[in-house]
Amino acid sequence: MSQPTLGRESKTLLSYLNDQRDHVRGILDGLDDEALRRPVLPSGWTCLGLVQHLALDVERFWFRGVVAGEPAVTDRPPQAPDAAWQVGPDVPAAAILDLYRRETDLANAILTGTPLDAAPAWWPEGLFGDWRIHSLREVVLHVIVETASHAGHLDAVRELIDGRRWLVLTE
Template identity: 70%
Template sequence: MTVPATPDAESRALLTSLAGQRRHILGIIEGLDADALRRPVLPSGWSCLGLVQHLALDVERFWFRAVATGDQEVIRALDDIDDAWQVDPAVPADDVLDRYRRETELADAVITATPMDAALAWWPHHLFGDPHLHSLREVVLHVITETAAHAGHLDAARELIDGHRWLVLT
């Protein structure tokens, strides 16, 4: 896959929007210690760290490296994760955060190297039935939406943990 020197205007705009949501994900949990990152604050039991791991594996890796590119190694590895929302206690928090950053970089490489109207390389019929997304553009928009929704979840979780709120001044 060759990365163009400069992505087109649409790719740049979508990458900018996605980057803003990703910054929100990492920014709202900045300063939390490992215990707070692992503390479930809602009845469903997920933690901030579990949500970030979900974003790394079930969102960034899944949609860009499996669905958009059809990476067979990634597709085979999907069965190795029972529940990305649950972080093994032996896994350091920094490893989960670094994994998220790595997956976002790999996703950005896919976005910049692939035309927005490119057809998807693989579809998980066993999970979703008939395709409801058909191009990289639709995947990027889906990931922006999902990341933004999860940023809101982290906002609420962080406020419950220590009262901190994410404020973005323009």
């Protein structure tokens, strides 16, 4: 079976989304296990917790759940709102980073195989009040914004950890 040909808009949206995902991975590059697990801001989240949130609550939920309606996502029992942000000490950092990569790959397969105007296959009634997303296009735009926001959070945390800044030219 041949891959569908992506239209210009789909290619552009995917490119912007992948840029933000690369930003998330890139700003964490070189941090050791201790730094990835250290809460830096008063809210107490860690870099690994944020990446796990992006993998589960963003990539998996929006693409595999909302867009594709996969039962493995839509049938799971409700979790505490911040459960995905918690990474146990026995979970290797590499496992969380791999989870994010796998979920983005699965999301890309859904994105590239679904028309942008396609309505969600599933919607979590009541979870967002009256707010609703009506198409894959809206899901992608939402995920770009959320991923970019969290990439910015990681920028601030990384600068506080060791002074590194994303995309700063060095002399």
